[in-house]
Amino acid sequence: MKSIIKIENLIFEYMGEEDQEPVKAINNISLDIEEGSFTAIIGQNGSGKSTLAKNLNGLLLPSGGAIYVNGWDTKDDEHIWDVRQTAGMVFQNPDNQLVSSIVEDDVAFGPENLGVEPKLIRKRVDEALESVNMGEYKRKAPHLLSGGQKQRIAIAGVVAMRPKCIIFDEPTAMLDPRGRNDIMDIIKELHEEGITVVLITHFMDEAVRAERVIILNKGTVLLDGTPEEVFKEHELIRSVNLDVPMAVELGAKLRSRGIKVPEEVVTIEEMVEFVCQYK
Amino acid sequence: MIRDITLGQYYPGDSPIHRLDPRIKIIATVLYIVELFIVNSFIGFGICAGVLFVTVAISKVPISYIMRGLKPILLILLFTFFLNIFMVDGRVLWKIGFLKVTDNGLYTAVFMSIRLLLLIIGSSLLTLATTPISLTDGIERLLTPLQKIGVPTHEIAMMMSIALRFIPTLLEETDKIMKAQQARGADFESGNIFKRAKSLIPILVPLFVSAFRIAQDLAMAMEARCYRGGKGRTRLHEMKFKAKDIWALIALNAFLVFIILERIYMTKVGG
Amino acid sequence: MSIQVRNVSHIYSKGLPDEQLALDNINFDIYDGEVVGIIGHTGSGKSTLLQHLNGLLKPDEGTIIIGDVDITKPGVSMRDIRRRVGLVFQYPEYQLFEETVALDVAFGPKNLGLRQDEVDDRVEEALELVGLDYEEVKDRSPFDLSGGQKRRVAIAGVIAMKPQVLILDEPTAGLDPGAHKEIMQMIREIHRTENNIIIFVSHNMADVAELSDKVMVMDRGKMITVGTPAEVFTRRNRLAAIGLDVPPVTEMMYELKDRGVEVSTNVLNLKDAEEELYRYLRGKKAK
Numbered sequence: 147m148k149s150i151i152k153i154e155n156l157i158f159e160y161m162g163e164e165d166q167e168p169v170k171a172i173n174n175i176s177l178d179i180e181e182g183s184f185t186a187i188i189g190q191n192g193s194g195k196s197t198l199a200k201n202l203n204g205l206l207l208p209s210g211g212a213i214y215v216n217g218w219d220t221k222d223d224e225h226i227w228d229v230r231q232t233a234g235m236v237f238q239n240p241d242n243q244l245v246s247s248i249v250e251d252d253v254a255f256g257p258e259n260l261g262v263e264p265k266l267i268r269k270r271v272d273e274a275l276e277s278v279n280m281g282e283y284k285r286k287a288p289h290l291l292s293g294g295q296k297q298r299i300a301i302a303g304v305v306a307m308r309p310k311c312i313i314f315d316e317p318t319a320m321l322d323p324r325g326r327n328d329i330m331d332i333i334k335e336l337h338e339e340g341i342t343v344v345l346i347t348h349f350m351d352e353a354v355r356a357e358r359v360i361i362l363n364k365g366t367v368l369l370d371g372t373p374e375e376v377f378k379e380h381e382l383i384r385s386v387n388l389d390v391p392m393a394v395e396l397g398a399k400l401r402s403r404g405i406k407v408p409e410e411v412v413t414i415e416e417m418v419e420f421v422c423q424y425k
Numbered sequence: 426m427i428r429d430i431t432l433g434q435y436y437p438g439d440s441p442i443h444r445l446d447p448r449i450k451i452i453a454t455v456l457y458i459v460e461l462f463i464v465n466s467f468i469g470f471g472i473c474a475g476v477l478f479v480t481v482a483i484s485k486v487p488i489s490y491i492m493r494g495l496k497p498i499l500l501i502l503l504f505t506f507f508l509n510i511f512m513v514d515g516r517v518l519w520k521i522g523f524l525k526v527t528d529n530g531l532y533t534a535v536f537m538s539i540r541l542l543l544l545i546i547g548s549s550l551l552t553l554a555t556t557p558i559s560l561t562d563g564i565e566r567l568l569t570p571l572q573k574i575g576v577p578t579h580e581i582a583m584m585m586s587i588a589l590r591f592i593p594t595l596l597e598e599t600d601k602i603m604k605a606q607q608a609r610g611a612d613f614e615s616g617n618i619f620k621r622a623k624s625l626i627p628i629l630v631p632l633f634v635s636a637f638r639i640a641q642d643l644a645m646a647m648e649a650r651c652y653r654g655g656k657g658r659t660r661l662h663e664m665k666f667k668a669k670d671i672w673a674l675i676a677l678n679a680f681l682v683f684i685i686l687e688r689i690y691m692t693k694v695g696g
Numbered sequence: 697m698s699i700q701v702r703n704v705s706h707i708y709s710k711g712l713p714d715e716q717l718a719l720d721n722i723n724f725d726i727y728d729g730e731v732v733g734i735i736g737h738t739g740s741g742k743s744t745l746l747q748h749l750n751g752l753l754k755p756d757e758g759t760i761i762i763g764d765v766d767i768t769k770p771g772v773s774m775r776d777i778r779r780r781v782g783l784v785f786q787y788p789e790y791q792l793f794e795e796t797v798a799l800d801v802a803f804g805p806k807n808l809g810l811r812q813d814e815v816d817d818r819v820e821e822a823l824e825l826v827g828l829d830y831e832e833v834k835d836r837s838p839f840d841l842s843g844g845q846k847r848r849v850a851i852a853g854v855i856a857m858k859p860q861v862l863i864l865d866e867p868t869a870g871l872d873p874g875a876h877k878e879i880m881q882m883i884r885e886i887h888r889t890e891n892n893i894i895i896f897v898s899h900n901m902a903d904v905a906e907l908s909d910k911v912m913v914m915d916r917g918k919m920i921t922v923g924t925p926a927e928v929f930t931r932r933n934r935l936a937a938i939g940l941d942v943p944p945v946t947e948m949m950y951e952l953k954d955r956g957v958e959v960s961t962n963v964l965n966l967k968d969a970e971e972e973l974y975r976y977l978r979g980k981k982a983k
Contacts, residue, residue: 235646
């Protein structure tokens with residue numbers, strides 16, 4: 147498979163106060179994100195996950211190492227807009243990323259910046275709003291919508307730029323359960339349509355939906371693999387103050403009491419399937 | 426409630442007024458204000474009011490909605506009214522203490538109040554029937570000639586539209602912060618002016634912190650969506666004068682000429 | 697101390713076209729020392745209800761009696777209500793404004809008109825109660841702390857007023873799993889030491905099931921159900937009808953039952969689920 151994002155020995159340092167050592171938020175990470183894949187990146191606050199996300203489309207530039215998006219170096223000024231168009235980004239706070247006081251104008255913002263022809267913008271805006279089921283709200287003002295709806299508009303704004311990859315930086319952290327479910331369904335749909343998804347999250351039940359899970363701790367990669375491979379290491383995960391999915395925890399407890407729950411059981415559905423064998 | 430303010434808000438609709446080119450609407454509003462100052466008779470105001478109410482009717486913005494937005498400025502209106510009624514010299518009608526009401530005073534007060542009222546309704550119709558975005562687009566286009574002398578017209582327009590977008594958000598934020606501090610026993614209503622000013626600190630500091638956080642988040646989101654200034658930007662809503670815009674322009678000019686003629690005629694009759 | 701809410705209704709934008717019945721004839725009792733979890737969708741009236749309990753909003757109809765005072769009566773001192781009922785809003789860290797942590801926490805007690813030495817004592821006590829080291833944080837700027845710490849400082853600001861009723865609106869919203877657990881632990885600790893009434897709103901059903909003595913379910917301004925966690929969460933279909941979930945473990949047991957597995961759905965936490973599945977699987981080949 148072709149990789150769409152290539153991270154080579156990434157180091158990122160935040161400048162500290164005067165006379166202080168810079169803080170290393172990311173310490174030598176190398177990763178390849180394959181085109182069309184769905185990757186979840188988990189870590190507690192301060193693990194470097196958000197910093198990593200902002201490095202992926204050139205909002206932050208590496209202090210050391212390099213990132214290539216679709217072959218372009220994010221440090222290359224000439225292609226920075228190509229990088230950002232290829233790797234779109236949805237942020238945590240649904241309120242603070244909407245630019246316009248009319249939904250459809252907001253969705254049009256990206257394509258307008260790219261210089262897309264007006265007729266084509268119209269088409270893209272309508273399609274993008276349909277793809278997040280917000281077509282009927284296109285003339286509404288964002289501040290009258292719920293958090294989940296605003297976040298859907300933000301996603302439409304990115305989709306309208308026709309990116310190959312979308313980075314979601316904790317998109318559900320500020321939403322209620324209904325909003326969270328809607329956003330996760332949309333992310334899944336986008337992935338099925340062929341968009342590469344990178345989901346930064348701290349909700350484990352969201353991470354298990356991905357094909358690949360990467361756990362960051364203190365700026366380095368702690369674990370990287372399929373959900374099954376990663377959550378097998380539940381003790382290690384808990385030792386860095388993260389949760390494990392409920393089914394994983396339950397499976398481990400039952401195993402310790404002699405019930406042979408396979409380690410591949412990471413979702414509730416899989417746990418239900420497992421128990422049903424013994425009906 | 427702080428959120429009830431409708432002044433400067435957009436009223437969604439699809440009327441011919443809503444669909445008019447924003448540039449025409451801005452020019453019309455400016456001309457209308459000029460006309461209100463040309464007019465010097467009640468007949469003239471009658472005509473202006475007539476035109477305004479026909480326009481409001483076409484725009485389908487409910488009168489009640491416009492009136493609700495007028496509430497905050499009622500005070501200014503009353504202030505002007507009383508200022509004029511007591512300050513202008515003329516034949517004395519009533520006398521209350523040292524205050525006297527003169528015929529000229531009453532005339533001027535009524536006259537100025539009507540002028541102010543028509544002016545405010547007229548200009549609020551502009552924001553009610555024009556989306557903030559097309560309003561700022563319109564201003565940007567109208568200001569384009571100034572670019573030659575180095576005025577950053579795109580940036581000004583972008584700032585205005587962002588301000589409009591975040592007014593409701595910041596009002597809501599203020600509401601929340603006020604309530605939260607009230608829950609901690611803060612008191613904004615009692616005490617002298619210094620005490621009251623000091624009692625605003627627990628609101629203003631968090632509000633500024635919020636505003637900066639919003640600005641930072643928004644700047645990053647805009648950059649991520651490839652915003653790089655006005656250069657090379659296209660627009661979802663193209664601005665091209667259509668037949669109806671031309672007609673509106675002709676009607677506007679006709680109205681202006683008519684008002685000027687009316688003034689000349691009335692001056693002659695009056696003089 | 698107890699709370700009695702009787703026939704409370706509240707209407708937003710009364711008399712205007714966008715008039716909205718935010719609270720519709722609400723009735724409930726809360727007794728001394730109870731922990732109450734309120735669940736419901738955004739816009740179901742939870743926040744409106746909370747603001748009524750400490751007098752920030754007044755009901756259009758009905759009475760709210762806290763202890764022996766009817767706070768809906770005109771002329772009731774707001775200071776008196778706020779001394780009894782402390783309200784921590786959503787994302788309370790956004791209300792911090794003072795130069796130092798100690799000054800910020802002191803804001804509430806000072807507004808109550810307490811003497812300076814009393815205020816200082818309370819600040820220290822409140823900061824320790826929320827799990828912060830008083831000496832270490834008191835002189836730091838609240839803006840330099842981590843997200844979880846900021847939230848604790850903000851909560852300390854309300855606890856320092858020593859309310860007999862502590863209300864928290866989504867106390868764990870937006871926190872990572874570590875900080876989430878710490879805040880839940882902190883609430884338990886506050887309840888253990890102060891033995892006050894705690895009312896909290898949460899979307900996390902597992903938290904609600906675990907912490908509450910009583911669960912209240914709201915939907916579109918109405919109080920749908922009041923009961924123990926077991927009573928409320930065993931009515932999965934009723935909750936589903938208004939779009940609310942049961943805790944994930946409970947949901948899993950229901951799914952098993954739907955598939956014909958003979959397990960009890962009376963399960964609210966992981967420990968119960970483990971026992972129930974162990975009991976079921978032990979006798980099968982899985983052993």
